[in-house]
Amino acid sequence: MCVAVAAITILDLSKVNVALPSIEEALGAGSTELQLIVSGYVLTFGLVLVPMGRLGDQRSRRALFIVGLSLFTVTSLLCAIAVSPVMLMIARLLQGVAAGIQMPQVLGLIQQLFQGKERGRAFGLFGATIGIATAFGPTLGGLLILVGGATDGWRLIFWMNVPLGLIAIGLAIWVLPRTRLKTGKALSFDAFGVVLFGLAVLSLMWPFLFTTGSPDDDPRRWWLLVAFVLFAGAFVAWERRYERNGNQPLIRFALFRVSSFRNGTLLIAAYFTALPALFLLTTLFLQTGVGLEPVYAGMVSIGFALASAVFSWIGGNLVGKYGRPVVVWGLSAVLLCVVGLAAAALFVPADAVAWVMAGVMVVGGIGGGLVISPNQTLTLADIPVKQGGVAGSIGQLGQRIGTAVGTAVALSLFYATIYREAGGDAPDIVVYHDAYAYGMIAVAIFVALAFSISVIDLGSRRKKKQKVG
Numbered sequence: 213m214c215v216a217v218a219a220i221t222i223l224d225l226s227k228v229n230v231a232l233p234s235i236e237e238a239l240g241a242g243s244t245e246l247q248l249i250v251s252g253y254v255l256t257f258g259l260v261l262v263p264m265g266r267l268g269d270q271r272s273r274r275a276l277f278i279v280g281l282s283l284f285t286v287t288s289l290l291c292a293i294a295v296s297p298v299m300l301m302i303a304r305l306l307q308g309v310a311a312g313i314q315m316p317q318v319l320g321l322i323q324q325l326f327q328g329k330e331r332g333r334a335f336g337l338f339g340a341t342i343g344i345a346t347a348f349g350p351t352l353g354g355l356l357i358l359v360g361g362a363t364d365g366w367r368l369i370f371w372m373n374v375p376l377g378l379i380a381i382g383l384a385i386w387v388l389p390r391t392r393l394k395t396g397k398a399l400s401f402d403a404f405g406v407v408l409f410g411l412a413v414l415s416l417m418w419p420f421l422f423t424t425g426s427p428d429d430d431p432r433r434w435w436l437l438v439a440f441v442l443f444a445g446a447f448v449a450w451e452r453r454y455e456r457n458g459n460q461p462l463i464r465f466a467l468f469r470v471s472s473f474r475n476g477t478l479l480i481a482a483y484f485t486a487l488p489a490l491f492l493l494t495t496l497f498l499q500t501g502v503g504l505e506p507v508y509a510g511m512v513s514i515g516f517a518l519a520s521a522v523f524s525w526i527g528g529n530l531v532g533k534y535g536r537p538v539v540v541w542g543l544s545a546v547l548l549c550v551v552g553l554a555a556a557a558l559f560v561p562a563d564a565v566a567w568v569m570a571g572v573m574v575v576g577g578i579g580g581g582l583v584i585s586p587n588q589t590l591t592l593a594d595i596p597v598k599q600g601g602v603a604g605s606i607g608q609l610g611q612r613i614g615t616a617v618g619t620a621v622a623l624s625l626f627y628a629t630i631y632r633e634a635g636g637d638a639p640d641i642v643v644y645h646d647a648y649a650y651g652m653i654a655v656a657i658f659v660a661l662a663f664s665i666s667v668i669d670l671g672s673r674r675k676k677k678q679k680v681g
Contacts, residue, residue, distance in 0.1 A: 214318040214388075215338045217281060217380050219345040220373060221311040224253060225615070226349030226491070230506045231357060231366035238363050241297035248301045251421035251616075256308030257315075258612035259413050263406045265316030265605030266462050269598055270401070273317040273324070274388045280314030281384060285377030292370035319588075319604025321388070324597050329532050336528015336585045340521040346487065347517035347577065350495055354507030405451055405462040412443035417613060423620035425627030467595065467603055475669035476591025479539070479662050481610030483583055485618035486550075486658035490576075493622050493651040494553060494569065501644030502562050512570045516577035523581025531586035536670040538586045543663040545579025550659055554652040558645050583662075590669075618658060626651040 232246050241249070268276045287307035294300035318338070326334045356372070357365035419433040451461040468474045491513055498509035523542075530538050552572035560568045588607070595603045629647035 214277070214321055215341040217277075217384075218315060218318045218338065219341040220376055220380075221284070221315055222342055222345040223349045223352065224307065224311070224373070225257075226346065226488070227353035227356075227369055228253070228366075229492070230350050230353040230495075230510065231369055234357055234362055234364075234366040235297075235300070238366065239294070239297045239300065241300075245297040245301060247422060247424070249297075249304050252301060252305045253308040253311070254612055254616060255414070255417055255421060256305050257312045258417055258609055258616075259410050260309050260312035261316055261605040261609045261612070262409060262462060262602060264313045265320065265602035266460075267401065268317045268320050268601040270460070272390065273320045273601060274384070274390055277314050277317035277321070277388065278381060278384050280310050280312075280317065281377060281381055284310035284314065285374055285381065288370045288373035288377065292367045292374070315608055316601045316605035319592070319608070320601030323592055323595070323600030323604065325389070329529075331589060333525075333528050335589045336525045338524075338585060338588065340524035340528075340581065340585065342524075342584060344517045344521045347491065347513045347520060347573075347580075350491065351507065351510035351514060351517075354505075354510045358507050402451070402454055402459065402462045405447065405454060408443055408447040408450055409462055412440055412447050413609070413613075415440040415443055417616045420613075420616040420620040423624055425623040425625070427631060463602065463606065464599065467599065467606070470594050471669070471672055472594050473591055473603060475665055475672070476587050477607050477610050479665040479669070480584070480587055480591070480607055481614040482658050482662035482665060483543070483546075483587075483614070484611040485614035485621075486546075486655045486662070487580070487618075488615045489618040489622035489651070489658075490550065490553070490655050492619060493626060493648055493655070496626060497557060497644055497648040498566055498569070501557075501641055501648065502565060504566060508566070512566055513573055515570050515574040516580065519574045519577025520581040520584075523578050524585045525581075527582040527586040528589065530582075531589050536590060536666060536673055538582050539590070540663070540666045540670060542579040542582025542586070543659060543666055546576050546583065547579075547656065547659045547663060549573065549576030549579060550652055550656045554649050554656075557648045557652075562641060614658075618655070621654045622651045625654055 228250060232250070235241055235249065236246060264276060264280070284307060287303050287310055290303035291300055291307060294303060322331065322334045322338060353369055356368040359365060360368040415436040419436050422433055423429055448465070451463060451465065455461045455464070494512060495506075495509045498504045498512060499506060527538055527542065549572055552575065553569055556565055556568045556572060591607060592600060592603055626647045629650045630643055633643045633646060
């Protein structure tokens with residue numbers, strides 16, 4: 213039930229993208245408003261992940277899960293009935309907050325309720341669900357628009373969350389165990405640390421979230437990265453002082469001294485810098501370059517979603533026996549998929565390229581299934597249960613930041629190539645081939661980075677085993 217709710221949360225990261233033309237037509241939204249409707253959700257999602265993970269660890273994961281789910285259901289209703297771009301933007305910002313409240317509790321509850329092989333299977337189910345949601349989002353969005361019509365079909369994207377949310381709330385109240393922490397010690401919440409952390413995340417994500425690849429992008433946004441360095445430095449200094457005074461900090465930096473957690477968090481951040489960009493570039497190429505309708509362009513990733521679901525479950529069962537090599541195998545297959553997609557775009561005729569890409573996506577899905585859930589299991593294996601929520605939310609934050617960075621880089625390369633090679637004229641198919649290839653080079657680099665981290669982690673684990681032996 214928890215992972216199903218996580219899937220609904222992740223779906224809203226991608227299924228809304230295909231609805232932007234319909235929203236523009238129905239509400240008269242401008243480009244900045246459309247950008248905020250998509251980016252605002254990612255931004256507020258990322259802002260509240262870690263504070264809510266810490267709060268769940270300290271108080272009650274069950275209670276926060278229900279609060280987040282309830283808020284997500286209400287804000288989905290507000291999105292569905294929005295009568296203006298401003299109303300939709302505000303509802304999406306609040307919807308992101310709701311997603312950030314509930315997602316850390318899912319990971320914390322899995323960490324708390326399952327042990328050993330059962331935990332691996334639970335994370336396998338989690339990875340399968342997230343894999344389906346990530347890959348199937350554009351297809352689902354396109355289908356709902358097709359059913360509801362070009363003008364108001366986008367509202368179904370939000371309406372579907374309402375009955376699902378109500379059912380999930382009832383199940384959560386009935387099924388989930390009470391998880392309130394029982395302790396005689398007074399619990400502290402680092403409010404000033406939360407403010408510094410929020411400012412650091414905001415200044416880091418903002419310039420990437422508002423990069424579209426257009427020459428009209430305001431270059432002054434990159435100055436926010438200077439603010440990020442300052443806020444991040446202040447946050448680290450404050451957290452260390454806060455902990456020295458005997459309080460519970462927002463983030464225990466000792467977590468990063470655990471090599472399995474550190475390497476796993478960096479790996480999944482690099483992987484999610486690549487994966488959403490891969491789907492976005494492929495959908496853009498098939499729609500703008502080949503001329504496919506959004507729903508058919510989205511269907512190309514169905515093979516990825518299904519293969520990822522199956523192999524997430526398999527990977528969750530294999531990771532207990534084989535460990536990190538499972539992730540190395542998976543990343544090898546994803547890298548092969550990236551190369552295959554780029555080659556298909558460059559060398560396969562337009563009337564067959566979507567079919568070839570769909571086949572290549574299956575290979576990527578097999579690899580992706582062997583990455584997400586096994587890596588999640590390995591990343592949290594050495595983390596105490598009482599810190600499972602905040603540890604899981606740090607990984608989720610890495611994924612959200614990675615998505616923002618990877619999407620910005622991919623879009624910039626894609627559109628910059630079109631502007632450069634078309635020279636103001638209507639671009640032909642060859643230009644789109646080149647734009648896609650340049651964007652996929654960036655995707656390949658991020659996947660290769662994740663692969664390198666997995667190999668380094670594998671080496672460190674083998675050295676530890678040799679020392680123990």
